[in-house]
Amino acid sequence: MKHIIQISDLHKEFHMGDITVHALRGVSMNISEGDFVSIMGTSGSGKSTMLNILGCLDKPTSGSYILNGLNMNERTNNELAELRNQQLGFVFQSYNLLPRTTAIENVELPLYYNSQVSAKERRERALYSLEMVGLADRIHHTPNQLSGGQQQRVAIARSLVNNPVVILADEATGNLDTRTSYEIMALFQKLNDDGKTIVFVTHEQDIAQFTKRSIVFRDGRIEKDIPVEKRDNAAKKLAEMPKEDNY
Amino acid sequence: MNIVNLIGIALQALYRNKIRSFLTMLGIIIGVASVIAMLAIGEGSKKSIQEQVSGMGTNMITVIPGAQRRHGVSMGREGAQSLTFNDMYEIEKNSNSIMYLSPEVRGNGQVIFGTENEPSTIYGVNLDYLEIKKFTISSGRMFSEREILTSAKVCVIGKTVYDNIFGETNVDPIGKTIRFNNIPMTVIGVLNPKGLSTFGHDQDDILIAPYTTVQKRILAITHLHAIVVSAISEKHSAQVVEDIENTLRMTHRISKNDEDDFRIRSQEELIKSFTSISDVLTVLLAVIASISLLVGGIGIMNIMYVSVTERTREIGLRMAIGGKGRDILLQFLIEALLLSMIGGLLGIALGIGSTKLVHIFMQWPVYIQTEAVLLSFIICTAIGIFFGWYPAQKAAKLDPIDALRYE
Incomplete structure (x- = not known):
């Protein structure tokens, strides 16, 4: 199967005054098309740094990173911005939606930075993305008119709108209650079933259980990289959960 | 990212903060309006003096006897x-x-x-x-x-x-x-x-x-x-x-x-001496009005700074989804420019309107110069660029990782 992400011997160092912090100390991994990977680890384990590099927001000190056949080393900031715009989708813990801006406008946002997309196409693709996350009836709602789960769905729609090769989610369920988390995971599983490659950073074991492969970071190295056994189906679990008892 | 998209984004951002945008513009509106009104009133009074002087006669030159001296004694002018x-x-x-x-x-x-x-x-x-x-x-x-x-x-x-x-x-x-x-x-x-x-x-x-x-x-x-x-x-x-x-x-x-032993007075000379006072006044009024325009510009800079800080996460997000430094810079610069240009246009309307009102209600002579209107618009556009540049630069230089995490 085609490797979307190929990383070998990746190092990242931060200099804080005299102290050098080794955030990543030689990480190698491949992620293939259609995979659903969770990255876990305690704080300081290097998982956030890994995600920043995967997301082309940061550059490694050494080592190579090939995304969708494109070498990420030695790229200018502008080139990285373009790659983020065309190859990647981001989902954040705190949604990062623009306030006082409707759902559809939020979803359209990445396409504004792609001059090849016309206004008409922009709107069509944003509508399609919102349909995929089940919010076709909420397109003109602003974030403060939406629940947390709905806001995260808008953010997911935004990450899908540019048709990325991989979606990077950073604690995407961190701000949500269990039931809503499962709903979001069900959505991710559905997207993954449709062929989307997803990298999901989390610190919750039960969330990682919904993914296909679990990578655990520790002190800047990969400690474990194993397929998830007894993978949970979020939709099924959701159905088993007791009905909402309006507290 | 093309410029039309950027203008769209900037307009959205301004529209999202309607009241704040308007209040920021108000500084520019008042500045431009007062520059135009002051120049119109100054120029109007000058014009009216010129008209009245030339109404005394066309290209008139008057020769009158000057001071006469006899053996070094001035005889004065009256009896000459x-x-x-x-x-x-x-x-x-x-x-x-x-x-x-x-x-x-x-x-x-x-x-x-x-x-x-x-x-x-x-x-x-x-x-x-x-x-x-x-x-x-x-x-x-x-x-x-x-x-x-x-x-x-x-x-x-x-x-x-x-x-x-x-x-x-x-x-x-x-x-x-x-x-x-x-x-x-x-x-x-x-x-x-x-x-x-x-x-x-x-x-x-x-x-x-x-x-x-x-x-x-x-x-x-x-x-x-x-x-x-x-x-x-x-x-x-x-x-x-x-x-x-x-x-x-x-x-x-x-x-x-x-x-x-004679004196020649031309009308030109007369006009010059009578309009010199109103010239000084016009300059003075224009300077005062320009100061308010400058204050308006500082207002824009202030708001753009607040805006950049307040929207740090938005900037981080825009960068994460593909906004380049230049896109962010242009977005904030265009926002500042739109504030000053829309403010400038409204200011021109207000300036011309209030000048007309002064003319109607107070009967003051006014004259609106097209050059003055254009100049004040150009100046306020320049103010937008000048005062918008620094905050926009600040926004463009943000690190996307830090900006996304900014609380």
């Missing part, structure tokens, strides 16, 4: 008798840039008709005088060359004199005999009124008679009080002034080192 009809004749002969010229002798006295009497001034002039001073006859006629030659006892009276002497009885003055200092004179015409001059002088309190009549019969003098000349055009007036000076220095036999 140095200007003669011969001077006028020589001036006419030596300059070909003169359109009209007329001698002028003045006499004050009492105008009497029946039981009415009123003080006034009689002007002894020739036929050109009406053209030079822009007088027109409303009824009757002007005196003729023949009446000048014969020193005929005829006169044309101004509106004020008519009102004073004939006003109550309402009789037709033409053909009536009035007395000026006990000299009987026949009224042959009435002048159209010219109103007050800029300096409060009643231009209609006047009697016009042949200069020969005034010289011989009323004043018993042979010299002239003034020679009034009208140049062919405004451009020629400097030439005429020079011609007159050369001629008079010659006829008065003034040696190289001595000063003139």
Whole structure:
């Protein structure tokens, strides 16, 4: 199967005054098309740094990173911005939606930075993305008119709108209650079933259980990289959960 | 990212903060409006002075006797008798840039008709005088060359004199005999009124008679009080002034080192001296107004700074989804520019509107210069770029990772 992400011997160092912090100390991994990977680890384990590099927001000190056949080393900031715009989708813990801006406008946002997309196409693709996350009836709602789960769905729609090769989610369920988390995971599983490659950073074991492969970071190295056994189906679990008892 | 998209994004951002955007613009609106209104009022008063001065006569040049010195003693100007009809004749002969010229002798006295009497001034002039001073006859006629030659006892009276002497009885003055200092004179015409001059002088309190009549019969003098000349055009007036000076220095036999015993006043000079005050005022007003424009610009900078800080996460997000540093810079710069340009346009509207209101309600003379409007718009656009640049630069230099995490 085609490797979307190929990383070998990746190092990242931060200099804080005299102290050098080794955030990543030689990480190698491949992620293939259609995979659903969770990255876990305690704080300081290097998982956030890994995600920043995967997301082309940061550059490694050494080592190579090939995304969708494109070498990420030695790229200018502008080139990285373009790659983020065309190859990647981001989902954040705190949604990062623009306030006082409707759902559809939020979803359209990445396409504004792609001059090849016309206004008409922009709107069509944003509508399609919102349909995929089940919010076709909420397109003109602003974030403060939406629940947390709905806001995260808008953010997911935004990450899908540019048709990325991989979606990077950073604690995407961190701000949500269990039931809503499962709903979001069900959505991710559905997207993954449709062929989307997803990298999901989390610190919750039960969330990682919904993914296909679990990578655990520790002190800047990969400690474990194993397929998830007894993978949970979020939709099924959701159905088993007791009905909402309006507290 | 193309510029149309950026303008769209910037407009959205401004629209999302309607009240704040408007309040920020208000600084620019008031600044631009006051610059335009101040310049319009300043320019208007200048224009009105110019109009009134040129209303006193077209391209008029006046020659009056200057200070005379005899054996080093200044004789003053009042009694000077140095200007003669011969001077006028020589001036006419030596300059070909003169359109009209007329001698002028003045006499004050009492105008009497029946039981009415009123003080006034009689002007002894020739036929050109009406053209030079822009007088027109409303009824009757002007005196003729023949009446000048014969020193005929005829006169044309101004509106004020008519009102004073004939006003109550309402009789037709033409053909009536009035007395000026006990000299009987026949009224042959009435002048159209010219109103007050800029300096409060009643231009209609006047009697016009042949200069020969005034010289011989009323004043018993042979010299002239003034020679009034009208140049062919405004451009020629400097030439005429020079011609007159050369001629008079010659006829008065003034040696190289001595000063003139006459003075030449051109209208240009007059306009200059009267508009210099309003020029200073205009500059002063414009400076004050520009300061408020500058304060408006600082307001934009302030708000853009707040905006960049407040929207740090938005900037981080925009960068994460593909916004380049340049896109972010342009977005904030365009926001600042839109604020200042929309503010500028509204300011122009308000400035023109308030200028019109001042004109309507206070009757002040105003004149809106297109250049001033364009200039203030260009300045406020420049202010937008200048004050928007630094905050925009700050936004563009943010690190996306830090910006996304910013609380």
